[in-house]
Every structure is written in structure tokens, then in C-alpha cells.
Amino acid sequence: MANPDHEGDVGPQVAQREQRLSGLPQQVLYGVAYYAEYQPYDRLERDLDLMAAAELTVIRVGESVWSTWEPEDGRFELEWLHPVLDGAHARGIKVILGTPTYAMPPWLVRKYPEVTAERKTGVRIPYGHRQDGDYSNAAFRHYADRITRKVAGRYAPHPAVIGFQVDNEPGMELFHNRAAFQGFVDRLRHTYDDDPQRLNREWGLVYWSHRIARWDELWPPDGNTVPSYDLAWRRYQSQLTTDFIAAQAEIVRELARPDQFVTTCMALKRPAFDPRELNRSLDIAAVNPYYPMQDALTMPEPPPDAPQLEWETHSGVWAIHYQADLARAALRQPFLVTETNALSIGASHGNFPAFDGQWRQAAWALVARGARMIEYWHWHSIHYGHEQFWLGVLNHDGEPGRAYAEVQRIAAEFKQAGAAVVGLEPTADVALLYSRESKWAMEFHPPLATAAGAADRSSYERIFSRFYEGLFTAGVQTEILFAQDFDGTEHPVLIVPGLYVADDALLDRLAAYAHDGGHLVLSFRGGYADHEARPRTTKQPGRLFEAVGATYDEYTNLTAPVRCSGDFTGAATAWADALQPTTAETLAYYEHPHLGRWPAITTHEHGKGRVTYVGTLPDRELAVGLARWLRPNPDVFADRPKTVTVTSGRAPEGGLVRFVANWSWEQARLALPVAMTDVLNGTDLAFGEELHLGAWDVRVLLERPRKKDDEEGRPLA
Structure with missing residues (x-):
């Protein structure tokens, strides 16, 4: 197996990061997002006293109120935050200062309506929400840079401030504004050597008469049906987000002390960013993991009527760990949790506060995966606006209750544990390879259907997370690696679910990993398309068919589970490849009069290693059985209860x-x-x-x- 050193960036940048993170204490930071400006009456001193009594150690402030920092164009009011920082510092509470660029003030939209993002070409997002600014727009960038410079410049010297969060959950929109589209065309001209004919060839624009003779004939994305176009568009949108955050970070660093870090917080469901690329210019990754509570956290499996989050497809104990592992993968370093569940989360009709003990379990689960800080969103429940019933540690009465008591207990435990649990490197039996580009491509051409038969735009997450859930339930710990950085791994098992988009070089590295002694596990659709999202012209599974020792020339969706027999028990769901082994051996068959002629899972010796191919989406039972078979080390806690x-x-x-x-x-x-x-x-x-x-x-x-x-x-x- 290859032995690359992909521990984030190397050299001087790592040394600078370490210096900027030196202000973090040798104790898990524990706290809340806090907005004194949202309170209906002045209770700053009482809030801070309650935080100190609970032994909270950090608050995040300032990121949501551009119109408070700058009520009118060029008129800045910066002193209102000073009492908050002074009060926190007097009580030994650290502060992360957020810059407010994700929620535009009305005056900016009134004076420069072109800064409003368009979800469709020419159709602006109506003002009244948030994250509706087109940060590729020059006017927006001018005003965003200015307010960031003002806020950071004013408070970087304050001794309470240990770091900055630029923007907030970026990547929420795909910008269809004219300037964004013209930037996309310019990028294509650079990528394809300013040659429209090359674009025609690479994207196959002969189909449906889409060939262009000039660059100004490229159509806007609204009606696009070309997969290669869509993938290029998604890459470009991700780059816009990365560039914006990098520019904001650079401004803050000009003003910050050497021991103050810069981060941004990720909402992993956002469509317009890649976690790995977003964090390359930052000092530490941060994530906002939310999850359904109460019976949804039951092991080994939640009941069917457990609470769900309407915006989140993942549910269960494994989902907490999964979000944490994705955050850690961004830099392959410890990370921050800038928001997570307090009393209750979501809409006014979804109130499911945790059972006693569940906040504590979730907090320690995040620390176990490498979190150096855990903050709740938020301290006090808000009396105004859209998120009135996204409840904080305190409910609307502002008095300590059950959540406060639980937080107080957790804070005491973090203090007791001290440095023993700071910046843990999670142990991992196996690695999982994550491809954001395959996720985007499967959103455009989903291989799976929903229960109602519609295209399932979350197909990639559905495939990837099933393997993760199976591993987690089987007690097999994982490390997630991003596909763009893969150049081999020391992990003895590498699982690659749903790798639909991959260039030849990546597939060759995967084959070499197995040939050199690793156990490579592929799923259906693996290696199917190239870097332009074009189905390969070779036998499937593409360039890997010899390493797999099996091919297929047809596949089918499944409308009902199909039981499997062989080395594993469980069922195939949603999909079945018609695998034809050449040199591979069969591990599992379909129990079906038609599908039974083909194996569901094969395995094949390749060089010094092995390639296992899973031609279906396993149900939970099959995924757990496969995970136990893949486990490279014995489970020393094998006799533990299933809960x-x-x-x-x-x-x-x-x-x-x-x-x-x-x-x-x-x-x-x-x-x-x-x-x-x-x-x-x-x-x-x-x-x-x-x-x-x-x-x-x-x-x-x-x-x-x-x-x-x-x-x-x-x-x-």
C-alpha cells in the first residue's frame, strides 16, 4: 500500500496554523452562541453570571447583525459589543467573534439590488431571509470586506477574543446572477483553452444540437440537460464559496493577533461548497451538526415513529459521528462544533428535547471524534423572528431548567477530564473515501428512486451513509478521506461507496492500493463515469473491471427488497448490478427467480490485496454483516450489548x-x-x-x- 502524507497542508502553513491555534486552552471549550442584542430587555450580567455558574468557557457573538454594526451605508456602530466582551473576559469566558456577511442589511439591497442572489436567471430571492447575497458580486464583496475589516479591526485586540468565524454556513445558494454566469463562462474558456470546439467534444454537445460556435452562445444553467455542464457549474459554484471565505479570512488575518484563529462553520447539507476545499485556507474546521433526539437516538436501531428533522435525511446515533468525521476529514485535524442541539431544534411543530443524558452522550461522542469545542445554538430562546422555537439552553422565560442542569454537568466533566480528551485522534479500523463531485453528479442523474418512485437527489448520501451506518453499528471505527486528496492510505481496508465521477488517475491509485496489499471495497456505480461525468466506454466497472474480477452490462432498480444468501444475511435494496464474475468469487447471491443468476457481492484477489464489489445497496442487516467481515482487527468489545x-x-x-x-x-x-x-x-x-x-x-x-x-x-x- 502507498504511504502518502496527507495530513492537511504541510510546511510553513502548518506552523502558522499551530501558532494561531495556540490560544486554545488545554481543555475542551464548552459554551453557546450568545446574542445580547436579541434580548427583549437588558440581562447581560445575569446571562454571563449564569454561564459562569455553569462553568461555560466560550461564547460566539456578533455574526448575525450586519444592520446593527452598520445601520446605514458608512455609518458604523461598533461599541455595543464591548460590554459583552468585557463581561465575558471578567468571568474567564473566551470569545469567538463572527463577521456578519451572511445576513445583508436592508440599505444594501435598496441601494444595490444587484447584490441579491438569483436562484433562477433574472429572478432574485425576495428579501426577508438570510444568505441571500451573491458573494461573487463586486459590490457585495466591497461592502462585505469593509464591514469585516471594521469589526475585526475593532475587536482583534480584545483579550477575550481567541478567534474569528468568517461568514456563517456558506454555500447555501447556487448563484444564477449574470455576473456569476459570465464568471463561469470565463472559467470554461480558461479550462478548455478558449476553444469552443474542444468544449463541444468534451461535453458531447452534438447531442440535441447543443454545439456552440462562440462562447456567448453558451446557455444559462436554468434549462441545462447536459451532465458535464452541470458538474462544471457545481465545481464553479463551490469555488466561488471557497474564494469568498479565503478572502474574508485574509482580511481578518491582516488585523488579528498571531494567536487568534480563523474558521467558518459548515452546514454539511449546503449545496455550493466542498468541505475539503473550503477549509484549505482556514486554521481549523468547524461544523454545525444537528440531529433528531429522543427515540431517534435509540440503539441498535430507532423505532419507525422516532422524531425526524425535515431537512435532514440522516437519523440515529451514527449520524452524529458521521457529521463529526466529515468535519475532521476537512483538514484531517481536530475541529470545532460551533452549533449543535440545545433544548429543541427546528420548526414550531417539531419540539423534541433530549431525554435525560442524551445531551451528555452527544457531547462526548463529538469529543471522541476530535472536537476541541462544543457550542450550543444557542444560549437563550429568541423572542423575535423566524427561529423563535429553535430553543436555546434557556427557554423563553430565561430561567435555568433541565437543559441548563445537564449543560452544567457536562461542563464539570470537561473540566475534570482536562487535557486527557483534548484534540483526540480517533482510532480507525478502515477508511471511507468521500467524493463531493460524485454527490453533485448523482443529484443531477440520481441512480436511486424514492419510495414514491421519484428521482432521489440524495442518492449519493444514501449510498455512502449506508456503508457508514453498517460499519458504525458493527463497532468498526472509520476515517473519512476526501477523494481529491487520495494517494493511498495505510488503512488496511478502504471502502469507496458510490464513486461515480473519477478520473483515470484516481482509479489507477485505487487499483494500486489493492495491488500493494490493501482491501478495496467498491459499490455499484463505482468508476462508471469519468471526470466530465461521461459514462466510460470500457467494460464496467470502468477502469477497475480487471481488479474487480467481474463485469456487468446491465443493472436494475429494485422496488422491493430482495433477500440475499451466501456468506451474509440481509437484503438487497434499491439497485442490483447484473455482475458476471470472470475471476472473482461470489460472497452473496440474490434469492430471486430472475436476479438469482447473478451475484450480489463478489471478492477477488488483486496482487497482494483484494477487491470486493457490492453490486447493490445493502439493507442495514447486510451492511452490518459485511462490515463485520471487513473488520481487519478483532473487536475486543464484541460481547457488548447491542445498545x-x-x-x-x-x-x-x-x-x-x-x-x-x-x-x-x-x-x-x-x-x-x-x-x-x-x-x-x-x-x-x-x-x-x-x-x-x-x-x-x-x-x-x-x-x-x-x-x-x-x-x-x-x-x-
């Missing part, structure tokens, strides 16, 4: 920290496979001792150093 998860991470200073959680109303017990120390109470636990877990409980355990000849000291994953 219990065990994740682990290595501390920078050494030591393996285990997070053992019981996601159930029922109490759970399990025997410890090695001696450990309870990080939160200092109790020593012997090898074989029974660990007791209450309902919705979590324990944080540190493995003691062991001698090589100690019979309890066998190596653990």
Missing part, C-alpha cells in the same frame, strides 16, 4: 481513551477487556470487571499503560 457503542481516540500526549455509551432506556453491563481508569471520577477498573451503564449513560475510560509481558496487555484497536 452500547464503544469508540476510542488517542490523545496527543499518548493514551487510548474509550467512550462507552448506552443508547437505551435499559441498563447495560459489559466486562472490561483490559484495566482502565474512569477519567471522570478517577476510579480504577480491573481487567474483567463489570462496567455498569444506566439509561442514556456514557463512561469515559483511559487505558492504563501496560508492560509487554502483561497478559492483560494484548494490543487493542
